[in-house]
Amino acid sequence: MNASPNLLDMDATALVAFCTQLGEKPFRARQLLRWIHVNGQSDIQAMSDLAKSFRTKLASTAQILAPPILRDSTASDGTRKWLLDVGCGNAVETVFIPEPDRGTLCVSSQAGCAVNCSFCSTGKQGFSRNLTPGEIIAQLWMAEFLLRRDLNQSDRVISNVVMMGMGEPLLNYEPVITAMRLMLDDNAYGLSRRRVTLSTSGVVPMIERLARDLPVALAVSLHASNDRLRDQLVPLNKKYPIKELLTACNFYLKYAPRDFITFEYCMLDGVNDFDTHAHELIKIAEQVKCKFNLIPFNPFEGSGLKRSPRQRIERFAKLLTDAGVFTTIRKTRGDDIDAACGQLAGNIQDRTKLAQRTLKFTAKKQLLNQGVSPNDLYVETIRPYS
Numbered sequence: 001m002n003a004s005p006n007l008l009d010m011d012a013t014a015l016v017a018f019c020t021q022l023g024e025k026p027f028r029a030r031q032l033l034r035w036i037h038v039n040g041q042s043d044i045q046a047m048s049d050l051a052k053s054f055r056t057k058l059a060s061t062a063q064i065l066a067p068p069i070l071r072d073s074t075a076s077d078g079t080r081k082w083l084l085d086v087g088c089g090n091a092v093e094t095v096f097i098p099e100p101d102r103g104t105l106c107v108s109s110q111a112g113c114a115v116n117c118s119f120c121s122t123g124k125q126g127f128s129r130n131l132t133p134g135e136i137i138a139q140l141w142m143a144e145f146l147l148r149r150d151l152n153q154s155d156r157v158i159s160n161v162v163m164m165g166m167g168e169p170l171l172n173y174e175p176v177i178t179a180m181r182l183m184l185d186d187n188a189y190g191l192s193r194r195r196v197t198l199s200t201s202g203v204v205p206m207i208e209r210l211a212r213d214l215p216v217a218l219a220v221s222l223h224a225s226n227d228r229l230r231d232q233l234v235p236l237n238k239k240y241p242i243k244e245l246l247t248a249c250n251f252y253l254k255y256a257p258r259d260f261i262t263f264e265y266c267m268l269d270g271v272n273d274f275d276t277h278a279h280e281l282i283k284i285a286e287q288v289k290c291k292f293n294l295i296p297f298n299p300f301e302g303s304g305l306k307r308s309p310r311q312r313i314e315r316f317a318k319l320l321t322d323a324g325v326f327t328t329i330r331k332t333r334g335d336d337i338d339a340a341c342g343q344l345a346g347n348i349q350d351r352t353k354l355a356q357r358t359l360k361f362t363a364k365k366q367l368l369n370q371g372v373s374p375n376d377l378y379v380e381t382i383r384p385y386s
């Protein structure tokens with residue numbers, strides 16, 4: 001049996017179509033949007049300016065359903081993290097970061113991630129599935145109205161959204177676009193394009209598509225200053241190397257609400273934090289208008305990586321700044337609840353069998369180190385898993 005449509009899955013256009021299908025006038029869609037996203041109402045019967053007959057019809061044909069909250073934790077610095085149940089053993093995380101002049105929500109777009117960046121906890125969990133538009137926008141809906149209730153505040157709490165949670169948003173394009181349309185819609189959250197940031201690991205063709213469809217602020221997870229290193233840290237680079245990525249960034253800037261791209265750069269001790277890397281980044285900055293955000297790595301179990309020492313990060317930032325490249329060092333938030341950047345993990349039923357493949361790879365490396373001939377490796381490594 002099919003579940004009834006979830007109104008959280010629908011942006012303004014989809015709601016107009018849905019209302020028309022029910023024999024209602026298009027303006028009903030605007031009323032519905034406002035009830036759901038401006039007032040946070042989930043009870044259709046409580047939408048008092050809709051005709052009773054419409055409410056009855058709607059309640060019997062549609063639902064407003066957000067993923068249940070499995071865990072709600074607050075860090076000592078006020079950062080709040082929710083773990084949301086998206087079914088079949090999968091759970092994703094959403095993080096609210098309060099600051100004196102803004103409230104930022106970090107939103108997930110996929111259950112897991114197939115990109116497998118080496119410094120990212122989500123990537124290490126493998127991939128299960130794309131989130132629906134409703135599961136994406138529900139993170140903002142749930143967080144905004146819970147925070148208003150808990151802070152006893154009637155005004156908007158969340159002023160900025162960053163699509164930087166679990167998943168690669170450009171590999172779940174349509175649902176992400178639908179959810180972002182709602183974020184920007186004046187009858188929903190009314191955020192400006194400059195206050196919604198999409199962060200990508202560099203899916204070049206989709207960057208160009210986003211530029212045309214819905215240009216919001218763009219952040220790119222760069223993390224390396226040359227292709228050889230980036231191939232290792234962000235495997236997607238093998239498909240879309242830095243040169244192509246920079247061309248896509250320049251194309252994006254013709255449409256973007258901000259006149260720069262933010263390059264995120266996770267500082268990994270002894271990996272990408274040498275002076276030579278900073279000099280290579282300066283060359284990159286000559287090719288595209290950008291600013292750098294240096295992120296002190298947040299270690300997680302099994303990553304095998306370490307955070308660059310503070311002094312090193314500051315020197316790296318100074319090299320960039322002295323060359324005229326605008327650079328910030330991200331303040332680490334929510335460490336004590338594992339809500340810091342790159343630490344989001346949730347629970348993922350990995351369909352990519354990543355953990356198993358990683359284990360095999362490690363076993364293979366160990367055998368090679370022990371002097372086993374590469375010709376014998378297939379037999380040796382496959383045995384424990386067959």
Ligand code: SF4
Nearest residue numbers: 113116117120123167
């Ligand atoms: S950094 Fe982003 S793209 Fe890379 S594995 Fe993590 S979630 Fe995926």
